[in-house]
Amino acid sequence: MHGIVLCVHSDFYDVQSDDGLVWQCKVLGRLKREKRRSTLVATGDHVDIEPVDSDRHMAVITAIHPRRRTLSRLRPGRGHPFEDVILANPDEIMVVFAVAEPEPNLRLLDRFLVAAEASELEIFIVINKIDLGGEDRAREMFGEYEQIGYRLFFTSVKQGLGIEAVRRQLRDHITVVAGPSGVGKSSLINAIEPGLNLRVGEVMAIGKGRHTTRHARLHPLSQGGYIADTPGLRELGLWDVRPEELSDYFPEIRRHAPNCRFALCTHIHEPDCAVQQALAAGLISPRRWDSYLRLFHGEE
Numbered sequence: 001m002h003g004i005v006l007c008v009h010s011d012f013y014d015v016q017s018d019d020g021l022v023w024q025c026k027v028l029g030r031l032k033r034e035k036r037r038s039t040l041v042a043t044g045d046h047v048d049i050e051p052v053d054s055d056r057h058m059a060v061i062t063a064i065h066p067r068r069r070t071l072s073r074l075r076p077g078r079g080h081p082f083e084d085v086i087l088a089n090p091d092e093i094m095v096v097f098a099v100a101e102p103e104p105n106l107r108l109l110d111r112f113l114v115a116a117e118a119s120e121l122e123i124f125i126v127i128n129k130i131d132l133g134g135e136d137r138a139r140e141m142f143g144e145y146e147q148i149g150y151r152l153f154f155t156s157v158k159q160g161l162g163i164e165a166v167r168r169q170l171r172d173h174i175t176v177v178a179g180p181s182g183v184g185k186s187s188l189i190n191a192i193e194p195g196l197n198l199r200v201g202e203v204m205a206i207g208k209g210r211h212t213t214r215h216a217r218l219h220p221l222s223q224g225g226y227i228a229d230t231p232g233l234r235e236l237g238l239w240d241v242r243p244e245e246l247s248d249y250f251p252e253i254r255r256h257a258p259n260c261r262f263a264l265c266t267h268i269h270e271p272d273c274a275v276q277q278a279l280a281a282g283l284i285s286p287r288r289w290d291s292y293l294r295l296f297h298g299e300e
Helices: 106-118 135-148 163-170 185-192 243-249 274-280 286-296
Strands: 002-009 012-017 022-027 046-053 058-064 070-075 082-088 092-098 122-128 151-154 174-178 217-220 226-229
Touching: 012 046, 012 058, 022 046, 092 106, 092 163, 106 122, 106 135, 106 174, 106 243, 106 286, 122 135, 122 185, 135 151, 135 286, 151 163, 163 185, 243 286
Parallel strands: 022 058, 092 122, 092 174, 122 151, 174 226
Antiparallel strands: 002 012, 002 046, 002 217, 012 022, 046 058, 070 082, 217 226
């Protein structure tokens, strides 16, 4: 049977088979003996399983399918680094912020987006709690991100606004959820998929809060697809981007960088810089440029 790994528990794995049943699995011995440079089985892996006790839904993993992509961190080791796979085969990242309570910190949003861009996944932004300020105010506050090219969704769990649009976006995808605490991630996901009954604050707390977890967990969605409850982006090792890579993770800067005179242009002091010309022409937001400079120089 084919299945997808929902969660890792030390040497056991919860695997959902194509018929919707969840099996508790161990890995076949010969797979364990193979030399690898990455995690043997990770949440999100597609696997083949063979039942050993159908009544108790126990099985063994007999094969692990190749991964399309991963969210990983590298562990240094002797000879070659080891890829510690947190989540296999994700499709997209949903970054959630609120229009108020807490007041949005756009510089923090920029940092989240840089971390998300480094993952090379599709990204969309959900602006939650629009009942506290209205959609017009939300669009005014976050409109520049839509101009950059990010898809925006405006939601209110209290008023039931925008929930169906996000539900359609999640369908048949493995979606990683990110965002600071207090913006209503769990309430939003419960509104999208009421049967999950996630506790408030359970999903994707930033940094090293008490809800962050070493292993990812996939929550199946009834419409198809999964919500990925993972460690925060900072925990995935995606936060510390080297300065020379930073311009790749600002889409509006990335758009103009190929026209710079120097291939390794930092866009700060070099002559004939196409990014500086775009900034002077009003094609790059001064506020976003300030975020770029602060991140480049390692400032909060």
